Amino acid sequence: MAQVELSRTTEVPGRILSDEVLPARAWWHKRLDRGSVLRIVDLEGCQAVDTIVYDAADTAVRYNAANTMKLAGSVYLSKGCVIYDDLARPMMTMIEDTVGRHDTLAGNCSREINMVRYGATAPTSCRDNFIAALAELGMSARDIPANINFFMHVPVDGDGRVAIADGISKPGDYVDLRCERDVIVVISNCPQEHNPCSGGRPTPIRLTVWQPA
Numbered sequence: 001m002a003q004v005e006l007s008r009t010t011e012v013p014g015r016i017l018s019d020e021v022l023p024a025r026a027w028w029h030k031r032l033d034r035g036s037v038l039r040i041v042d043l044e045g046c047q048a049v050d051t052i053v054y055d056a057a058d059t060a061v062r063y064n065a066a067n068t069m070k071l072a073g074s075v076y077l078s079k080g081c082v083i084y085d086d087l088a089r090p091m092m093t094m095i096e097d098t099v100g101r102h103d104t105l106a107g108n109c110s111r112e113i114n115m116v117r118y119g120a121t122a123p124t125s126c127r128d129n130f131i132a133a134l135a136e137l138g139m140s141a142r143d144i145p146a147n148i149n150f151f152m153h154v155p156v157d158g159d160g161r162v163a164i165a166d167g168i169s170k171p172g173d174y175v176d177l178r179c180e181r182d183v184i185v186v187i188s189n190c191p192q193e194h195n196p197c198s199g200g201r202p203t204p205i206r207l208t209v210w211q212p213a
């Protein structure tokens with residue numbers, strides 16, 4: 001990964017509040033203020049980023065995939081999409097997107113479904129990552145809803161067939177998510193190696209929080 005790439009992807013139209021690289025397979029959580037923007041950069045391409053959003057004032061209210069798809073009129077998330085909560089209120093807006101299509105159907109990987117689908121386990125999974133992150137926030141497995149998978153390619157065909165397909169994101173692709181109120185974002189940088197969601201080889205991502213000028 002070239003240094004040039006890193007500097008290019010942190011150029012934002014505003015002031016950077018935090019900027020970090022999340023290693024492959026790792027998890028992350030952060031409280032973000034209304035008006036700030038979270039940029040998620042797929043540094044090497046084809047890396048699924050499993051994401052949940054909670055209302056910072058009441059974590060019982062969280063990202064709602066069904067509301068988000070219904071109100072977007074699409075099963076794919078893309079630029080302009082609003083991320084809605086359980087009460088159909090806006091949490092974040094995708095104000096920039098260099099990919100064009102993100103998944104919120106396929107949920108998160110777990111050691112259990114890996115065993116069912118692939119007859120194999122792994123030392124970790126997005127479900128394990130979420131539980132570890134939520135423990136630091138005073139939450140538990142009960143607080144895991146259907147999540148967003150940024151950069152994950154899950155095409156749905158005309159007959160309703162769905163599959164986890166090869167990724168379409170390129171190195172340096174990113175999304176910008178503007179907070180419509182104070183939120184807590186929890187991320188698992190997907191460790192999956194049994195299907196193409198992380199290209200069979202999990203890689204780091206960059207997480208930049210910035211304040212628009």
Ligand SMILES: [Zn+2]
Binds near residue numbers: 110191192
């Ligand atoms: Zn995963």
